[in-house]
Amino acid sequence: MKLSEELVLARSRASDIESVRKLNCWGSDLSDVSILKEMRNVEVVSLSVNNITSLEDFTNCRNLQELYIRKNQIANLAEICHLRQLPKLRTLWLADNPCAVGDRYRMTVLKTLPNLLKLDNIHVSSDEVNDAIEQGIELILPGEIPKRKTKTPRKDTPPKDPATLTLEETNKIREELGLKPLPSEKISPNKSIRSGSRQRVSEVHQMW
Numbered sequence: 511m512k513l514s515e516e517l518v519l520a521r522s523r524a525s526d527i528e529s530v531r532k533l534n535c536w537g538s539d540l541s542d543v544s545i546l547k548e549m550r551n552v553e554v555v556s557l558s559v560n561n562i563t564s565l566e567d568f569t570n571c572r573n574l575q576e577l578y579i580r581k582n583q584i585a586n587l588a589e590i591c592h593l594r595q596l597p598k599l600r601t602l603w604l605a606d607n608p609c610a611v612g613d614r615y616r617m618t619v620l621k622t623l624p625n626l627l628k629l630d631n632i633h634v635s636s637d638e639v640n641d642a643i644e645q646g647i648e649l650i651l652p653g654e655i656p657k658r659k660t661k662t663p664r665k666d667t668p669p670k671d672p673a674t675l676t677l678e679e680t681n682k683i684r685e686e687l688g689l690k691p692l693p694s695e696k697i698s699p700n701k702s703i704r705s706g707s708r709q710r711v712s713e714v715h716q717m718w
Contacts, residue, residue, distance in 0.1 A: 512540070535560070552573065559580075576602075577599065577603070594622060599625065604619065617642040621649075
């Protein structure tokens, strides 16, 4: 059965679709609720005990705060991805659908919809949301491209100060430039650190 404009207005007692704030069509044998695409201002929707298979029609309900849709025929949990763009949604009752099963069901819903305050008539804590973000399954809709973790660009390592180059590093540079390596005797272990630094600077300068 299709949810019609006449039925919506009759149940909500509103003058037009745009004016509907609350809609209760519990147990109405509904399978087509596409008219919801026109109900941008609806805030509370109760469609439990019907034959709804998808949540796509809720995508435009930007003011939706509470959605009661238990005991329907939603088989794919990824359908809740259609609710991600609803900034005001705080209550969702999805239990008793074919998709509402598995050990990580609740965590996965909260990972996808972390702003929920109540799920399946159970209050959500901030700690539970934090755990869900770590342990829940990432859902995507068919055709969606999964998000990739962005890597921080690697900063180029600044060139070393010639004064801090070791003999081995100096000889490696000289070898790349086609120059002969410097003998180890060039650097005296008895010299101070400062004089040693000056010696290395002098050695690097010899390359040019």
